[in-house]
Amino acid sequence: MSDAADLLDPEATPETRDRPSDAPFVDLDALYRESGIGEMLEGMDHELVGLLPVKTRIREIAALLLVERARRSIGLRAEPPSLHMCFTGNPGTGKTTVARRMAGLLHGLGYIRRDHVVSVTRDDLVGQYIGHTAPKTKDVLKRAMGGVLFIDEAYYLYRPENERDYGQEAIEILLQVMEDNRDDLVVILAGYRDRMEVFFRSNPGMASRIAHHVDFPDYEAAELLEIARLMTEGMQYRLAPEAERAMADYILRRMAQPRFANARSIRNALDRARLRQANRLFEARGNAIAANDLLTIAEEDIRRSRVFTQ
Amino acid sequence: MRLTQGQFSFLPDLTDEEITKQVQYALDQGWAVAVEFTDDPHPRNSYWTMWGNPMFDLRDAKGVMMEIDACRTAHPEQYVKVLAFDSSYGFETVRMSYLINRPAVEPGFELLRSEGPGRRIGYTVRSYATGRPSGERYGGEARHGA
Ligand SMILES: Nc1ncnc2c1ncn2[C@@H]1O[C@H](COP(=O)(O)OP(=O)(O)OP(=O)(O)O)[C@@H](O)[C@H]1O
Ligand SMILES: [Mg+2]
Numbered sequence: 001m002s003d004a005a006d007l008l009d010p011e012a013t014p015e016t017r018d019r020p021s022d023a024p025f026v027d028l029d030a031l032y033r034e035s036g037i038g039e040m041l042e043g044m045d046h047e048l049v050g051l052l053p054v055k056t057r058i059r060e061i062a063a064l065l066l067v068e069r070a071r072r073s074i075g076l077r078a079e080p081p082s083l084h085m086c087f088t089g090n091p092g093t094g095k096t097t098v099a100r101r102m103a104g105l106l107h108g109l110g111y112i113r114r115d116h117v118v119s120v121t122r123d124d125l126v127g128q129y130i131g132h133t134a135p136k137t138k139d140v141l142k143r144a145m146g147g148v149l150f151i152d153e154a155y156y157l158y159r160p161e162n163e164r165d166y167g168q169e170a171i172e173i174l175l176q177v178m179e180d181n182r183d184d185l186v187v188i189l190a191g192y193r194d195r196m197e198v199f200f201r202s203n204p205g206m207a208s209r210i211a212h213h214v215d216f217p218d219y220e221a222a223e224l225l226e227i228a229r230l231m232t233e234g235m236q237y238r239l240a241p242e243a244e245r246a247m248a249d250y251i252l253r254r255m256a257q258p259r260f261a262n263a264r265s266i267r268n269a270l271d272r273a274r275l276r277q278a279n280r281l282f283e284a285r286g287n288a289i290a291a292n293d294l295l296t297i298a299e300e301d302i303r304r305s306r307v308f309t310q
Numbered sequence: 311m312r313l314t315q316g317q318f319s320f321l322p323d324l325t326d327e328e329i330t331k332q333v334q335y336a337l338d339q340g341w342a343v344a345v346e347f348t349d350d351p352h353p354r355n356s357y358w359t360m361w362g363n364p365m366f367d368l369r370d371a372k373g374v375m376m377e378i379d380a381c382r383t384a385h386p387e388q389y390v391k392v393l394a395f396d397s398s399y400g401f402e403t404v405r406m407s408y409l410i411n412r413p414a415v416e417p418g419f420e421l422l423r424s425e426g427p428g429r430r431i432g433y434t435v436r437s438y439a440t441g442r443p444s445g446e447r448y449g450g451e452a453r454h455g456a
Contacts (some may be wrong), residue, residue, distance in 0.1 A: 142374075146370025146372055
């Protein structure tokens with residue numbers, strides 16, 4: 001067995017742990033390679049456009065966990081860090097997408113036992129009548145154990161306008177578990193920034209248990225165009241060169257309009273472009289259709305969008 | 311007399327760590343895990359009380375351990391067992407069953423003989439504990455009406 005594998009052994013006997021001097025060198029790079037984290041971070045770089053602050057924070061967390069493992073391997077005390085997180089950002093900035101990836105990452109780093117995300121909203125946690133909430137919340141927690149619990153739009157848990165709201169009960173159970181079961185569960189809250197701030201102000205206990213606040217910035221026009229390219233590829237379509245230019249125009253116009261939802265608006269735009277493409281092909285069905293036509297989204301499929309007439 | 315029923319019952323009582331591993335094994339097979347308890351240790355007593363429903367949607371043993379702890383805390387002086395159900399035959403089949411809690415004092419069983427026609431002897435066993443009403447069977451648990 002290689003030295004690195006020895007260092008990784010979580011079952012190292014107390015004797016080896018008590019004498020850190022026995023292993024004065026730690027091969028951090030070997031730990032890094034073995035965790036498979038490099039590929040995961042690289043995959044994230046390719047498949048997620050932009051999001052630099054988010055990616056930086058994830059790298060920092062990865063480094064922290066690797067160093068923590070190295071410390072433990074030579075017998076230094078290594079309290080597992082608290083990794084409960086809060087993702088804030090405008091609609092469609094990738095919060096849900098990144099949360100789903102966190103589980104794989106934290107699992108690769110050995111922080112959680114299982115590579116799973118249980119994704120819930122208020123309705124999954126809060127009951128309808130007295131005595132309904134605690135069992136519901138506990139059921140969700142049991143399912144999430146060992147992995148990541150993702151609570152989307154967490155502020156709906158707290159409804160100050162109704163003082164008998166059962167959401168508070170769910171929050172209290174969550175607080176308890178976030179404190180007592182740190183080794184078993186990572187909780188990620190997500191939502192819009194301003195509402196999340198209000199939520200934390202009225203639930204200081206929750207705020208103090210969250211170690212990482214990660215802010216998802218809005219995308220730049222160029223990033224949105226790149227996202228559009230990635231998405232078309234992912235759907236096995238192709239943007240004709242003129243269609244790509246049309247897409248760039250579309251993005252600039254759409255960004256200035258109300259209810260703009262970042263990457264989600266792009267996804268919706270592409271879905272509608274597919275619809276127009278299908279109709280265009282269908283109308284011309286008398287003629288033979290080349291395989292290439294089935295693949296390609298043409299300029300007119302995008303230009304005919306309402307965005308250009310408003 | 312130490313009750314032996316189900317798997318592992320001739321081994322020393324399982325530690326929490328060992329129970330966790332057994333539960334994780336069952337979950338990894340895709341089996342649902344259930345917790346049941348009783349204060350009637352007769353080997354033919356197949357109707358133990360269910361501690362909640364079997365857990366069909368868990369992936370990690372910790373969730374089951376939380377229920378096991380809750381059940382043991384609520385019934386420290388009763389027998390508690392863990393079951394694993396395999397549904398791959400189209401119906402739930404018991405794949406695992408083992409005790410994870412027992413009363414501090416187990417009085418054991420009395421062997422009863424009854425003489426029938428032709429001096430034929432019929433045998434049966436009766437738990438000393440079940441001489442008292444349910445809930446008062448094991449030392450110190452005389453909560454009802456005491
Ligand atoms: N950086 C990115 N690169 C590629 N695709 C992205 C990126 N960010 C988001 N997307 C895509 O945009 C869509 C919306 O993203 P997601 O659901 O993660 O947003 P959200 O922040 O959770 O939004 P909401 O707050 O409205 O729930 C998804 O289809 C996702 O795949
Ligand atoms: Mg979302």
